[in-house]
Amino acid sequence: MLVPVKAPAPKTGTEEIWLPLLDPVDVLKFVEDEMGLVCPQHILHEFWGHLRDVVHNRWAMQCPATRDHVPISLYGDECRYSEGATVMKCTGFFLSLSLWRPLNTKYSNFLLCNFRTERSLGPKTLFPILQRIVWSCNHAFSALYPVVGPRGEALTAAQQRKKGKSITKRGTKYVVYELKGDWQWHVMSFCFLKCSWAAKFVCPQCLATSLGNQNLFCEFGDEASWRNTRLTTLGFINQFVRPRGPVCQGPSFPFSRKYVQLRSNLVHCTAPPPVSIRGPYLGLVGFDVSMIRFCSMHCCNLGLNFTCSGGALTFAFKFSLPPP
Numbered sequence: 001m002l003v004p005v006k007a008p009a010p011k012t013g014t015e016e017i018w019l020p021l022l023d024p025v026d027v028l029k030f031v032e033d034e035m036g037l038v039c040p041q042h043i044l045h046e047f048w049g050h051l052r053d054v055v056h057n058r059w060a061m062q063c064p065a066t067r068d069h070v071p072i073s074l075y076g077d078e079c080r081y082s083e084g085a086t087v088m089k090c091t092g093f094f095l096s097l098s099l100w101r102p103l104n105t106k107y108s109n110f111l112l113c114n115f116r117t118e119r120s121l122g123p124k125t126l127f128p129i130l131q132r133i134v135w136s137c138n139h140a141f142s143a144l145y146p147v148v149g150p151r152g153e154a155l156t157a158a159q160q161r162k163k164g165k166s167i168t169k170r171g172t173k174y175v176v177y178e179l180k181g182d183w184q185w186h187v188m189s190f191c192f193l194k195c196s197w198a199a200k201f202v203c204p205q206c207l208a209t210s211l212g213n214q215n216l217f218c219e220f221g222d223e224a225s226w227r228n229t230r231l232t233t234l235g236f237i238n239q240f241v242r243p244r245g246p247v248c249q250g251p252s253f254p255f256s257r258k259y260v261q262l263r264s265n266l267v268h269c270t271a272p273p274p275v276s277i278r279g280p281y282l283g284l285v286g287f288d289v290s291m292i293r294f295c296s297m298h299c300c301n302l303g304l305n306f307t308c309s310g311g312a313l314t315f316a317f318k319f320s321l322p323p324p
Contacts, residue, residue: 003128005119014121021113021129023136024095024174025145025167028072031097031110032168039070039099047071047099063175063286065141071098071177072140074133075109076185077295078117089117093129098177123191123279130189130280140174141285143167176284182295190279191242204240205289206230236289241279 003019031037048067051060075094082088092114102108113129120126135150145162149155155163181189183197186204195201202210207229208217215226231239281287315321 001128001132003115004121004124005115006121008119019113019115019129021093021132022111024072024112024133025136025140027095027110027112028140028172028174029168032170032172037097037100038170038172039097041068043099044068044070057290059177059286059288059290062288065175065286066173069141069173069175072096072137072174073098073178073180073293074137074176075180076189077181078184090114091117091120091126093133095133123188126188127280131283134280134283137174137176138283138285140167143171143173175286177291178293179281179291180293180295186292186294189281190240192240193242195240201240204231204236204292207239231289233287233289237282241282 001019001021002016004014004016007013007015045067048060048065048069051057073096075096076092077094078089078091080087080089093112094109095112096109100108112133115125132150135146139146143166145165145167146155146159147163149159179186179189186192187196190204192204195204200209200211202208202217203226206226207215208226209215210217215229217226219225284291
């Protein structure tokens, strides 16, 4: 697909390049039809029953998916591939099956696309890629190949031959269950405003803060004041997502309070999601703010474990406790 990027040195400005990208529908077809990776029906029913009947998960309660939809996850991150003083990174987009846990974790993620981070223009580069991924995932929801392109354009000759046909032999339907990544990834993919690891507001799902005397994120217990500030999806969009994101190619849709209710009409096979307004992820079928998941390494190894270890040492020194 054609993506805008920074021109390579010594050039200046920007240019458009063709970037290889595997559509999620093609990856899912290969995984199921060629690899034979099929989720047992009783596992799916147990998954949906637990979310809807036991824990009353907000995403599961409002998502139009049936109990036969297979949950999938989208993940994005950067990694360094150079040594020495020169830092060179690449940005990758991945898809995984949420209920599949292979013995080797690296086999659970399927690479969809990657590019050199230093050539990125930020959301102007990310949004066209995410738009394509969202478009493909929404067709995996219906288990049918698309009838129009991601921006409403006509399909290629190869795509025309598959138009409207079942994606997999079994007709399996998929739904995006998680949007995974670290804070930097979520800030870029949603164009967050006033919400990040370094901002006053430190959670996209509530109004917990890192400053002041109210709603402090470090408050624990059932009486923590931030518990009363949990946001709906519409509240999350209005509170934290930048009103006007970078404009991508293709038609744009004016944003309004009715957008959340109209979202399913915008993304079902006939029109591209409103990528020029607040980011492509919002166009996913059944999108809910609770779908946002944070990197376990940062939350645990560099977060909770780091804080607990430091707190224990501080406590020991403060009260002159003997070493174990």
